[in-house]
Amino acid sequence: MVSDPQKQPEAPHWTIQLPWLVLFLSMVVAGVLKFDHSHVQRFHDRDVTQGAALIDLNTATQAELETLPGIGPVLAKRLISARPFADLEDFKRVPGIGPILRQRLLPKVMVQTSL
Numbered sequence: 001m002v003s004d005p006q007k008q009p010e011a012p013h014w015t016i017q018l019p020w021l022v023l024f025l026s027m028v029v030a031g032v033l034k035f036d037h038s039h040v041q042r043f044h045d046r047d048v049t050q051g052a053a054l055i056d057l058n059t060a061t062q063a064e065l066e067t068l069p070g071i072g073p074v075l076a077k078r079l080i081s082a083r084p085f086a087d088l089e090d091f092k093r094v095p096g097i098g099p100i101l102r103q104r105l106l107p108k109v110m111v112q113t114s115l
Contacts, residue, residue, distance in 0.1 A: 054109060054110040055067070055068060056109070056110055056111065057079060057085050057091055057111050058083055058084050058111055058112060059112070062077065065079055065080070069104050070104060070105070071105075074096070075094070078096060079094055086111070087113075088109065088110070088111055
């Protein structure tokens with residue numbers, strides 16, 4: 001069998017390359033969506049924090065507490081019944097306030113104690 005010097009080697013069939021292309025594109029899309037979500041959330045949190053006054057945990061009404069992220073009617077009632085708070089570390093004793101929610105709330109709340 002004599003090989004023809006003019007003949008080019010055949011390119012792989014597109015069905016062989018398709019799974020790799022799909023995998024690559026799905027990784028790119030997943031990365032973009034993850035980045036976009038964290039990017040938007042970071043700017044949203046910053047805008048909310050800069051644009052609004054801090055909410056005092058000792059004097060806020062239930063409606064005011066419900067404006068905080070992750071605080072619904074049940075947690076707002078628990079926060080009200082757990083008053084007074086001596087400092088920001090004190091409100092972690094409220095059932096339902098875990099470390100993640102606490103971190104989200106810290107930039108948006110304050111505790112003012114009366115002297």
